[in-house]
Amino acid sequence: MQTKIWNVRNNVDDLSGYPQVQEIITGFKQDEIIAIPTETVYGLAANALSEIAVDKIFKAKGRPQDNPLIVHIYEKAQINNFARIPDGKVHRLMDAFWPGPISFILPLQKDILASSVTAGLDSVAVRMPSDKIARQILKLTYLPLAAPSANTSGKPSPTTADHVKFDMDGKIYGIVEGFQVEVGIESTVLDCTSYPYKIARPGAITKEDLERVIPGCITTAHYQTEQPIAPGMKYRHYAPDSPMALVSDMDQLRLETHEALIAPRSELPRFDGFMTYALSETFEDIEGAMHNLYSALREMDQQKEITKIYIADYSHITGSDALMNRINKATSGK
Ligand code: TXA
Ligand code: MG
Numbered sequence: 001m002q003t004k005i006w007n008v009r010n011n012v013d014d015l016s017g018y019p020q021v022q023e024i025i026t027g028f029k030q031d032e033i034i035a036i037p038t039e040t041v042y043g044l045a046a047n048a049l050s051e052i053a054v055d056k057i058f059k060a061k062g063r064p065q066d067n068p069l070i071v072h073i074y075e076k077a078q079i080n081n082f083a084r085i086p087d088g089k090v091h092r093l094m095d096a097f098w099p100g101p102i103s104f105i106l107p108l109q110k111d112i113l114a115s116s117v118t119a120g121l122d123s124v125a126v127r128m129p130s131d132k133i134a135r136q137i138l139k140l141t142y143l144p145l146a147a148p149s150a151n152t153s154g155k156p157s158p159t160t161a162d163h164v165k166f167d168m169d170g171k172i173y174g175i176v177e178g179f180q181v182e183v184g185i186e187s188t189v190l191d192c193t194s195y196p197y198k199i200a201r202p203g204a205i206t207k208e209d210l211e212r213v214i215p216g217c218i219t220t221a222h223y224q225t226e227q228p229i230a231p232g233m234k235y236r237h238y239a240p241d242s243p244m245a246l247v248s249d250m251d252q253l254r255l256e257t258h259e260a261l262i263a264p265r266s267e268l269p270r271f272d273g274f275m276t277y278a279l280s281e282t283f284e285d286i287e288g289a290m291h292n293l294y295s296a297l298r299e300m301d302q303q304k305e306i307t308k309i310y311i312a313d314y315s316h317i318t319g320s321d322a323l324m325n326r327i328n329k330a331t332s333g334k
Contacts, residue, residue: 240301
């Protein structure tokens with residue numbers, strides 16, 4: 001399949017000025033799968049009402065069938081067609097953080113969405129992205145769009161259109177080419193099927209952010225169950241090809257040739273002459289580190305001579321939970 005590329009970088013504010021916009025909209029209506037930018041990571045989107053369309057996503061990604069997808073919407077009113085907002089508190093959280101980088105797991109209304117979207121669960125994750133391009137596409141199609149991250153399963157999520165091309169060229173109908181995403185890691189996933197709510201996947205919106213709106217609304221109890229609440233969390237994700245190790249004490253690190261270091265720029269001068277990647281400016285710059293993490297991991301995969309990757313431990317910094325969740329996944333088992 002020849003993947004169509006639609007570069008909309010000059011039309012971010014108003015897609016209607018983009019000559020091929022109708023081709024994108026029609027593609028979705030005809031069960032094609034199309035990668036689109038969102039503020040978190042690029043998504044691989046399809047009409048969530050169509051089993052045929054959603055199956056194409058699982059195929060293109062090589063994604064396990066038991067891992068459900070997030071459904072993206074333009075406005076809250078669309079939710080009533082396929083799910084239920086349990087109470088007023090969920091409404092308040094949605095109003096506080098949407099459009100934005102958080103997905104809410106809600107009770108599902110049966111037999112409306114394609115069954116593979118929810119992997120047979122009786123709940124569905126819903127998100128209203130803030131990215132301008134994503135919002136316009138969601139408005140113009142007015143379809144609920146199922147969209148996982150647009151990477152091959154097991155690879156880091158794509159934060160640029162080039163990452164998407166690298167993984168998906170020839171496998172999908174098209175790629176809407178925007179700029180590098182703003183946030184850089186996937187949305188917070190909040191399970192709202194019981195109270196207090198549970199963070200099923202940490203993201204840029206934190207427990208503290210949520211509790212500023214509704215004090216005490218997030219359970220701190222460790223969620224213990226056979227099955228992780230976000231099924232995707234059990235798979236090894238975000239991992240580069242080379243073995244990767246976490247460095248807690250920079251002073252102890254002795255790099256060798258063919259070893260690389262991903263760390264704050266402020267730590268790099270003493271590793272002059274070695275392969276390094278500035279993940280953020282300083283340790284405190286968590287937003288910068290989230291923004292750059294997946295590009296760093298993908299860049300390391302391109303350097304075939306690298307035999308080992310070291311990455312700085314940011315866990316001593318407040319607000320580093322989501323970042324460290326992704327870093328720990330990339331280093332785990334290696
Ligand atoms: O930022 C994001 O969320 C991106 C962009 C494209 O929106 N999407 C994304 O989708 O990261 P994906 O499929 O890569 O991750 C979805 C996560 C998985 O861990 C999945 O298991 C979990 O959400 N999930 C989806 N529906 C669920 C449900 N009903 N119950 C529990 N977990 C669910
Ligand atoms: Mg993913």
